[in-house]
Amino acid sequence: MRPMNRFPYPSNLAAIMAVCLFLVGGLVLPSHGDQRDPELDGLFETLKRTASDNVAETVTAEIWNIWTRLEDDRDASKLMQIGIALMDRGRFENAENLFSRIIDTHPEFAEAWNKRATVRFMRGNDAGSRADIARVIELEPRHFGALSGLGMIHIRAGDLQAALQAYEAALRINPHLDYVEDMIASLQLRLKGQSL
Numbered sequence: 001m002r003p004m005n006r007f008p009y010p011s012n013l014a015a016i017m018a019v020c021l022f023l024v025g026g027l028v029l030p031s032h033g034d035q036r037d038p039e040l041d042g043l044f045e046t047l048k049r050t051a052s053d054n055v056a057e058t059v060t061a062e063i064w065n066i067w068t069r070l071e072d073d074r075d076a077s078k079l080m081q082i083g084i085a086l087m088d089r090g091r092f093e094n095a096e097n098l099f100s101r102i103i104d105t106h107p108e109f110a111e112a113w114n115k116r117a118t119v120r121f122m123r124g125n126d127a128g129s130r131a132d133i134a135r136v137i138e139l140e141p142r143h144f145g146a147l148s149g150l151g152m153i154h155i156r157a158g159d160l161q162a163a164l165q166a167y168e169a170a171l172r173i174n175p176h177l178d179y180v181e182d183m184i185a186s187l188q189l190r191l192k193g194q195s196l
Contacts, residue, residue: 035110035140037066044142047174056176067111067140076102076109083115092119110139114146126153144170148180160187160194 043066046059068084070076079098086095099116106112117132130153136146147170154163164187171180 035067035143040066040142044173047176050176053176056174060174060176064145067114067143070106070109073106076106076112080112080115087115087119087122092122095119096123108139110136110143113139114143114149117146117149121149121153126156129153142173144174144177144180147173148177151180151183155187160191163187164191 040063043059043063047056047063050056050059068080070080079102083095083098083102086092086098096116096119099112099119102109102112103116113132114136117129117136120126120129120132130150133146133150133153136143140146147166151163151166151170154160154166164184167180167184167187171177171184174180
């Protein structure tokens with residue numbers, strides 16, 4: 001893995017964990033469905049309009065809840081929760097296998113692809129993670145977590161310009177991502193230094 005602490009942003013472990021928080025999306029709470037839930041349109045509109053950090057935090061959590069839950073398949077929802085718990089314990093291979101099982105039965109479920117992208121990234125499989133992220137974005141173009149993850153993959157590959165573009169895309173969708181704002185500022189400084 002290419003060391004990232006030479007950039008003026010958090011250490012390698014801190015950066016990875018911050019991205020994982022975006023990709024994992026926190027706790028799974030009851031919700032309505034997946035990325036096709038019509039409630040998402042209003043939630044994303046609220047994210048763009050609100051100036052309140054508290055409102056943005058609540059809306060972002062609700063978006064993650066909707067993305068993470070399959071209301072019409074309790075077994076797949078349970079597997080999703082088990083996979084997330086395995087990720088939290090660092091059991092990435094087991095989690096990847098579970099997310100792959102969900103993808104096999106629900107290939108249109110964007111969050112299963114996103115979770116597998118996360119564990120593949122953590123296991124050093126950047127090509128697999130990037131392919132999964134492409135599928136997430138195809139299914140849910142507003143997936144700011146997947147775009148943030150893509151930024152991290154580009155940083156690890158040393159492609160700072162592509163990382164900047166991915167983070168900027170994530171911030172256009174959710175303008176309340178403080179970590180992403182910090183990454184953008186750091187990347188801009190780094191790229192400015194390269195062009196001198």
